[in-house]
Amino acid sequence: MRVSALLRALETIERHAEFVRWRAPLATSVDEPEVVFDLGVDLRPQWAADGTSPTGVRPVEAITVQFPVDYPNSPPVFRLRADFPRHLPHIQPDPLSLAPRPCLVHGSETNLFRRGGIEAMLAQLVYWLHAAAHDRLNDDPTVWQPARRDLVHDQVVLDLDQARELPKGRHTFAYQSATYTSLNKKGLPRLHRVLLGPESVQLTPKFWNGLKHAELGPAMHQGSSLAVILRPAPLPANAAFVADRYQPDAVHDIASLRVSLTDWRCNEAFDSFLAALNKELPQLEINASYPIPIALLVHVPRPRTVAGTTATTETMAYVIELPKGKGHVLAPNTPVRLAAVLEQTGPKLLQRFNQQDPARATRGWVAVGSGSLGSKIAILAAHQGRAPRFVVDPELQDPHNYARHALRPMSPEAPNSLMVAKVTAVSHEIACLQQPCEPWMSSVELAFSDPARLAKVHTLANWLLLNTTASVMVRNFLTREAHTLHLPRCAEGALFGAGRVGYLALAGPDHNPNPTELFALALQRFGERPSIAEAALSPSAQLDTIHTGLGCSSETMLVSDAAITQHAASMTTALMRLHEGDLPPTGTLWIGEQSDDSMSLTWTNEPVAPFIRVPVEVPPGGDSWMLHISSEVHARIESDVRAHPTTETGGILWGCVNEALGAILVVDVLDAPPDSERSVASFVLRTEGAKQAQQERFKRTHGALYCVGTWHSHLVPSGPSEQDREVARKIAEGGLHANALLIWTPAGYRALIADAMADPSLLPT
Known part of the structure; x- marks a missing residue:
């Protein structure tokens, strides 16, 4: 105990306006020094004359203050006289062998002492005695104080x-x-x-x-x-x-x-x-x-x-x-x-302790993927009383999974000897938090091909489907089938670059934008931030893997458990905020970047408007293609057209191709080279500076985005001209992938495939 602090406390008490006198000197022979003093209480004149209020409070009350051995690290304790009435509210529960102790504040007396010292505690004591004398300790018009119990067994x-x-x-x-x-x-x-x-x-x-x-x-x-x-x-x-x-x-x-x-x-x-x-x-x-x-x-x-x-x-x-x-x-x-x-333990308790409104409905959702990221999000959501209703994953928990999985082994022998499905482990943990969660050890394709399971999703989990598998095949499936199967809106969470970059995307209403469109837009955003592009898309980033065994298919991303947890917490925060409120009227894209010291994350988020989807004209019997145009690209094309109202104009389409979906995704446009020719009847795309501009743009995303065709305008509503078809054939001759020729017209977009492989007659017979 610091003697100087004790002396200052005694001086503070003596200076108080209601201090009357010291009743007993400071007792230092006990473990915790204590002193007794008289404190005046403002009573009505008749009560003062009677010597007590109707509740039993006297005009002058004897107060004992006890100083702990580590004072001022810990606050002092104020006690009333031993025969002070115990029937009043706001008296601390204590054994009857101890003198009554008033409850001075709603909350922590330690925090009160930290903020205002013994002076603040003394002020609260004076207020408490006045309220006790006037029987106002339980007169808050909004709440009723629970009955005090001095000993709970x-x-x-x-x-x-x-x-x-x-x-x-x-x-x-x-x-x-x-x-x-x-x-x-x-x-x-x-x-x-x-x-x-x-x-x-x-x-x-x-x-x-x-x-x-x-x-x-x-x-x-x-x-x-x-x-x-x-x-x-x-x-x-x-x-x-x-x-x-x-x-x-x-x-x-x-x-x-x-x-x-x-x-x-x-x-x-x-x-x-x-x-x-x-x-x-x-x-x-x-x-x-x-x-x-x-x-x-x-x-x-x-x-x-x-x-x-x-x-x-x-x-x-x-x-x-x-x-x-x-x-x-x-x-x-x-x-x-x-x-x-x-x-x-249950949803309402968990929601209340996580500062969420238990009155908000807990809507069911589906977690596709129960790996390191998916398990953490599912369990974090469960701790907030908003667990997934179904978890889907076909894999068993392998020994190396425990290095970064949300769940710990069930016994010392479990990680190496027991075969446990990932979904079983996750659903069991969620069940322990008193929330229903059904495990589906299955691929997402098989899970949703089952009519009974699909019906359960429609009725019990129609809020959201979250994909954390980092699988292009799963993303393609959800893009292709979400509308047909009437799946809930899809979200996707993933990590890149050894955990330096986090990605979270939410599809829009009616699945527009869809997961594939959002991912293409994310690649564009990566390219706009060199540090993210280097971490997530560079050739060196693609080599950041750990070998987990012998042979093929024995690698996993190089990322620490702490980094996954860091991103999972942010993603869960965003998703649970939406779960408590409402899904936005557009798609949403979140991108997180870890600081150089790995101690913090910086997240950006943006609403994503629907993509414009244009069917692409292909040769008879050819594979179908769809051109997906972001709202940004559409706005830039419209702006260019307005800038050239009397001539055709155009430029270069930038994005990526998803052959499995037959999708050409356009997330950027390059301006036409300066030597391009514009006239009433045609637009001719020339080449001055085009190669250099494309190389520079290509490097931004380390080749993840590239030229996917060209666009030009028509002054009147019309389809592809013969000249357009000839241009498409020329583009196809040198193309390594499908390209598109996009035509803007006053009546809407038209598109033509530019792909040497689009003609089914080329198949050998």
């Missing part, structure tokens, strides 16, 4: 919202199944944790004889039991009863419990239960070496919302122990143990 775990629905209808009591775990360790107080079950039960001999009990070890026991739930009987004329008098909960045996239950109009229901129990107990033998806990829950209606909840019902919990052996009955002096009410 046990715990009752439940879904509070569901428990408040019991008893049903006009009934005043309900019997529910329960399970328990008890800790009976020598030298420690016994502790019961009772979990409220989902089934209602009847108090029959069959029920009592069916209770199971087991010892988990020398000090731990578990088994099945009973929970009794009581609700106040209505007032005459069925008027609702409200318990509007604050009182601490001093229940300690059945006699004192009955007094409280009488105040709450629950005594008749309790007596009915007690009679039924005592009827069975003499014949019932408790085959256990320890007492069996029965939980008692009492729903007490309050005039205002109970502090810390959103309900006007305060649920009081107790535990009554059934003695081991046979021939017992419960008497008025049978002990009753106070129990804390704990909200069980």
Whole structure:
């Protein structure tokens, strides 16, 4: 303890306006020095003359302040006189052997001390005494303070919202199944944790004889039991009863419990239960070496919302122990143990602790991919009470997967000896968080070819489908089939460049833009930021892999578990914000870049308008092609056309080709070379500077984007001219991939394939 800090504290107390005198000198012979002083309380004149307020507060109160041994690292403790009234609200729960301690602040007294020192604590104490004298400690018009309990023995775990629905209808009591775990360790107080079950039960001999009990070890026991739930009987004329008098909960045996239950109009229901129990107990033998806990829950209606909840019902919990052996009955002096009410793990609890609104609907979604990134997003979402409803992945968990997977092995032997499906591991973890999650160990193609599974997606998981497989085949499938199969909007998450770059994309309404269009646009954005392009697209980035075994197909991306977790947290944050709110009216693209020291991420996001999709004219019997034009490209083409209203104009299309989908994706345009010729009847694309411009643009994305054709305008609505077809043939002659000739007309776009392989007559016969 710092002596200078202690002396400053005493001086601060003495300078306070309500300080009267030191009642006893500083006691330094104890472990924690303490001092007693008198503090004035502003009472009404009549109360001051009487020497006390109606609540028992005196004009001058003796205050004991205790200084911890590490003061000022820890705050001091203020205590009232030993006989100060304990029936008032906002008194800290403490053993009766200690003098009462006022609750000075909603929150942490340590934080109050950190912010304002002992002066702030003293100010709160003066305010507390004034409010106590005027009986205003529980007069907040918005909340009701829960009853104080000086000693809590046990715990009752439940879904509070569901428990408040019991008893049903006009009934005043309900019997529910329960399970328990008890800790009976020598030298420690016994502790019961009772979990409220989902089934209602009847108090029959069959029920009592069916209770199971087991010892988990020398000090731990578990088994099945009973929970009794009581609700106040209505007032005459069925008027609702409200318990509007604050009182601490001093229940300690059945006699004192009955007094409280009488105040709450629950005594008749309790007596009915007690009679039924005592009827069975003499014949019932408790085959256990320890007492069996029965939980008692009492729903007490309050005039205002109970502090810390959103309900006007305060649920009081107790535990009554059934003695081991046979021939017992419960008497008025049978002990009753106070129990804390704990909200069980579940979506609402998880949402509340993650600063999300539990009132917002939890909408189902599908996680495609349960690898390192996908498992982390799924589990992070589950911790927020918004887990995927289905997880899809065909792979088993291999030993190396545990290096970066969200889940740990189930036992020391598990990572090397047990064959566990990735989806099984993920769904089991989610189930432990009390959320339904069905594992589908299958490829996405097989999963959605099953009509029964597809129907489940339509009804139970129609909010979103998230793909984290980093598979082009999966992306192609979702692009091709999402509309036909009526899948939910698709999102994709992936990492590039050893975790330096994160990618998250959300398809638009009606699957426009789709995953393939968004990925092409992302490549364009990568190219606009050299550091990202180098990390994600350069030849060296493609070699960043780790060998995981011998032979082919034994490589994985070089990236740390920490980097995956870092990106997964950001992606989950974005997705859960949408889950709590609404999906945007457009597509969305997020790109994250890790800092040089790997300590932080910088994310950008942009809305992505629908792509314009133009069917491409192909030779008879040829493969179908579609030209996909980004809104940016469309805007630039329109701007160029407006700049040349009396002549045809044009330029070079830039993007990529997806042969599997028959898609030519255009995400950029290059201006026409300066020697190009524009006239009323034609546009001739020349070559001055074109090669250099294309090489520079090609290098930006390390070849991921390239020339995919040309465009030009027509002044009147018309299709491809013979001259256009000739140009297409010339483009096709030197092309290594399919190109397109795009024509802008006042009536819309037309397109022509420029591909030497487009003619099916070239196939050998």
